[in-house]
Amino acid sequence: MFQKILIANRGEIACRVITTAARMGIKTVAIYSDADVRAKHVAMADEAVRIGPAAVAESYLQGQKIIEAALHTGAQAIHPGYGFLSENPDFVEAVEAAGLVFIGPPASAIRAMGLKDAAKALMAEAGVPVVPGYHGESQDPDFLAAEAGKIGYPVLIKARAGGGGKGMRLVEKPADFMDALAGARREGQASFGDPTCLIEKYITHPRHIEIQVFGDGHGNVIHLFERDCSLQRRHQKVIEEAPAPGMPAGVREAMGRAAVEAARAIGYTGAGTVEFIVDGSGPLREDGFWFMEMNTRLQVEHPVSEAITGLDFVELQLRVAAGEPLPVRQDDLTVDGWAFEARVYAEDVPKGFLPATGRLEHLHFPSASAFEAGPVRIDAGVRQGDEISPWYDPMIAKVIVHGPTRSAALNMLSSALEECRIVGSVTNVELLAALSRHGGFRRGEVDTGLIARDMAELMPASEPSFQVLALAALGGLNLLGAEEGSDPWDSLVGWRHWSAARQFVHLESGGRCIEAQVTSLGQGRFTVSVMGETVTLNMMGLGGPTVRVEVDGHQFNADIVCEADRVSVFVSGRSFSFGLADALSEVDEEQAAGDTITAPMPGLVRAVYGRPGASVTKGEALLVLEAMKMEHTLFAPRDGVVSEVLAAEGEQVTNGTLLLALEPQDE
Incomplete structure (x- = not known):
């Protein structure tokens, strides 16, 4: 070793x-x-x-x-x-x-699977079913468009060297093909140095199910069952589970056999994953899955397979690389319970999952035992105080749970996500928690289009309740940090001799400035008037940022995290963040009127379509910004004329940088 x-x-x-x-x-x-x-x-x-x-x-x-x-x-x-x-x-x-x-695997195995087109041809020769499509060398746009027509829409354009959803475009009608191809080629070149694309038939109710394989240098190849990775946004995985819901024993055996044959065909050693696209329109069947690609490495979602097999895959990698045989055989393996992994990202979900940055001022996860068979495991590469930078993937952590049944594991996942407390960057935690409670997902009715289809249900627009605003007001005035002593004057924060202690705070939320009036009644009791409502709160500390709140005879826990210019409230699985506004500040009217385009996140200006003096219509593409190797198109917020273009192709910009300005069209 x-x-x-x-x-x-x-x-x-x-x-x-x-x-x-x-x-x-x-x-x-x-x-x-x-x-x-x-x-x-x-x-x-x-x-x-x-x-x-x-x-x-x-x-x-x-x-x-x-x-x-x-x-x-x-x-x-x-x-x-x-x-x-x-x-x-x-x-x-x-x-x-x-x-x-x-x-890891030998270079020959990586080469065999490194290009999607060649890999599919190799798998077809090995008898592994592959998705219908064009995987040839010709890259003439008109030729590829003609091939897409032969395959039949909808089709997927994929960068042949792609992965992680990069260089992938779903095209539903011929008119959109050329723009989608150009975007896929740009991402393929930027991420992998290869703009070559292939075209595949898009399965309308697809499930993404992959098989974990391991090989050693002694001729042994095994599979360690399947993972379902169908919950995706922008072709990137969000929540994974093992085993796959609704998986019949015969289909598991057939998929496992195909995955092992794929690994044997390229002389594979070490950890790898064979990914299949599966027809999810009905019950899973033995003739309803097709090879997509093989990832010749350890996968991000490997912990769910570790949980149900009881094996440490990194240890297996090390032992195989050191020349040892695999310590287990196929017949030794059984599925133990159910596991889920939720990927916690710094990203703005309402803005189309735009990657976010920021300093993690407060970071709390549920108690976990990292590599034991405990119910909750947290794999994180950051700590409180670390910076989420624009340079790398914005993942904060993976929350992994393991339970005896799928229902029990989902309940544990939901509870674990509701315990996450992250301040300093917007995250996708609320979406993950909503997915864990989604009725269709809980029934095992899942496909890769679920998130896009049910986004309004998963993330409904909602205003903070007046109770949440009241808690934010207390936090914004720093009324929760001081411990009371025996001196009765200690309880009179903000006290005035002619009246009860009364203070004002202005909270900023969604471009609005909300005034709250707080009156201290002593002994941790306050009345707060906000948005036309008045509520009395009895605050009972639990330690750290957690407080016990009593309102009208009802008690509940809340976490209130205060910063110099912001206060965050976590309650009932929801999180709310408020700026501590200057009461005299006003929203910039020009920006509010939609006269400017600013960078929604740090990134590289990949393309500029708007030109000074050009008339544009609402929804017209003006710029393309690349962040974390993914492209994001910025559109005109209204009809108008481009007055200034302040960004150039190839320019690196920061969040909030002014990129382009509009002016009204002449009547």
């Missing part, structure tokens, strides 16, 4: 590998960019080596520097994690040429 390994990755997966390595007595070396100098994975490792500036291309993709770091520190092997260089066969060969061990 290795004595020291280097992890060629960052964030959550680096922390995950370090944890298992430490348990096995293996020393670890982390690498870091300038943006990650104080990152969690750097602090957890025994040693750490700076690899370059913040940009991925200048740091985490610098294979030769990573190999040199491994050699310099005496590491014997390199674990690639997922993403970055994990599926780069040239890097694998360079690692091995340097006398190091690559903890």
Whole structure:
């Protein structure tokens, strides 16, 4: 077994590998960019080596520097994690040429599965069913459009070197094909250095079910059952589960057999995942699944499979890479209970899942035992006080639960998500909690279109209740932090001798300024008048930001987190954030009238369509912004004339940067 390994990755997966390595007595070396100098994975490792500036291309993709770091520190092997260089066969060969061990499959297997078109041809030869489509070399747009017509709409355009939803476009009618192809090519080039695309038939009620496989250097290949990853937004996974709901034994056996044959066909070793698109229009059947692609690495969602098998997949990776045979055979494996994983991201759900940034001023997760068979597990690559930067994936953590049944595990997931408290960036936690309570999902009725189809139900527009506003007012005035002593004057916060203690605070929410009047009654009791309502609250501390609140004989818990210019309230599984407004401030009228286009998040200006003097109509595409390797189109908020274009293609911009200005059209 290795004595020291280097992890060629960052964030959550680096922390995950370090944890298992430490348990096995293996020393670890982390690498870091300038943006990650104080990152969690750097602090957890025994040693750490700076690899370059913040940009991925200048740091985490610098294979030769990573190999040199491994050699310099005496590491014997390199674990690639997922993403970055994990599926780069040239890097694998360079690692091995340097006398190091690559903890993953051979370069030949990665090459065989690295390009979707070639992989599908190989799988068809091996007898694995594949989705109908065009996987050839021709990239002439008119030819591809003609092929799409032959396949029949709707179709999916996919960058052949893609993954994680990047370089993928759903096209429902011929008129949209050319624009979608151009966007897929740009993302393929930006993310993978390859703009080549393939066209596939889109299954109208698709389920995304994948099979975990493992191979060793002794000819053994096994599967570790399936995961259902159908809950997706923008072709990216949101909640995964294992096993898949409604999976008959015969279909599980057929899919597992196909996955093992796929791995054997390319001489696979280590951890891998064979992904299938499955017809979810009715009961699952043995002739209703097709090969999509193989991920030749550990997957983000591997913890759910670990939970139901009781195995540590990173440990298996290390043992296989060290030359040991797999310690289990297919007949040894059984499914134990049910597991879910919810991916907590810094992203603005109402704004179309735009990635977000920010400093994590407050971070709290439910109690967890990281790698034991406990009911809740938290895999996180950040700590309180860390920054979510625009340079890398905006994942904050993965919340994993394991229960005896699907229903029990879903209840646990819902409870665990409601306990999450994150301040400093908008997140998708409320959406995840809503999904865990969604009636169709709870019944196992899931397909990849569920989120888009039921978004209004999952995230209904709602105003904060006056009780929430009252709690925010108390937090905004810092009336919850001081402990009362024996002196009766201690209870009179803001006291005036001619009346009861009374203060005012202005809360900012949704562009509105809301005035609240707070009167202290002493002994933790307050009356708050806001939005035409008056409520009396009795506050009973529980420690930290958590308070026990009594209103009209009803008690409940709430978390109130205060910052210099903002207060956040968490109650009943919902979160609300309020700016502490200057009562004299006014909303900028020009921006409110929709006269400007500003960057909704940090990113790279990929395309500028608007030109000074050009007339535009409401909804017309004006710019394309790329963030976290995904493209986001910005549209005209109203009819008008472009008066100024303040951004150029290739320019890196920050959140809120003014990009383009409009003026009214002449009558």
